[in-house]
Amino acid sequence: MNRAWLIGAVTLLTATSAVILPLMLADLDSSLQQERIAVETFTGGHNTMLDNTNLVDVVGALPLSLPIDSVGWEDHVLSLDLLVTGNDHEPEELYQNMAQVISFAFQETANVNQLLLRIVAEDKWLGSRRLLLAGDIRRQEWSRELQDELQSAGNSPLTGHLKSGFRISESELWKNQFISP
Numbered sequence: 001m002n003r004a005w006l007i008g009a010v011t012l013l014t015a016t017s018a019v020i021l022p023l024m025l026a027d028l029d030s031s032l033q034q035e036r037i038a039v040e041t042f043t044g045g046h047n048t049m050l051d052n053t054n055l056v057d058v059v060g061a062l063p064l065s066l067p068i069d070s071v072g073w074e075d076h077v078l079s080l081d082l083l084v085t086g087n088d089h090e091p092e093e094l095y096q097n098m099a100q101v102i103s104f105a106f107q108e109t110a111n112v113n114q115l116l117l118r119i120v121a122e123d124k125w126l127g128s129r130r131l132l133l134a135g136d137i138r139r140q141e142w143s144r145e146l147q148d149e150l151q152s153a154g155n156s157p158l159t160g161h162l163k164s165g166f167r168i169s170e171s172e173l174w175k176n177q178f179i180s181p
Contacts, residue, residue: 055073064101081117082097101115102117
């Protein structure tokens with residue numbers, strides 16, 4: 001009888017653990033996320049938490065002069081394409097838009113670890129799109145100094161330091177249309 005009671009108690013304990021343990025782990029995960037948010041609030045960020053339910057609303061509210069062509073969110077990676085139409089844009093305007101998006105991603109959100117940012121030119125006559133600039137910016141490599149350098153680049157070509165820090169690549173079209181005299 002003692003042996004049957006022991007087996008029953010162990011079975012009941014195992015079943016109870018299988019039900020309660022996942023709930024406790026989920027609770028622990030949410031409390032750890034709240035701790036991270038508290039730490040980032042202390043450092044001064046706004047701590048918007050991006051997800052698929054608020055992505056379009058939050059990104060659509062950014063004060064950009066270029067229209068957003070596409071936006072994506074997957075596994076803490078924000079992908080954003082800005083669209084250039086026409087010939088009335090200067091490099092400074094494009095740099096300002098890039099700096100605004102980078103600032104949003106790393107200063108105003110708590111969960112963007114990587115930003116894939118592209119500036120795309122659209123030729124409405126030909127119905128084609130071509131890449132001008134692309135950046136692969138990562139939170140752990142982002143710095144206020146690089147951000148300020150991009151913000152104040154004016155119409156000048158980007159420095160090698162800035163291009164390597166933010167992993168910015170320039171297409172031949174960008175160099176020919178915007179940088180070369």
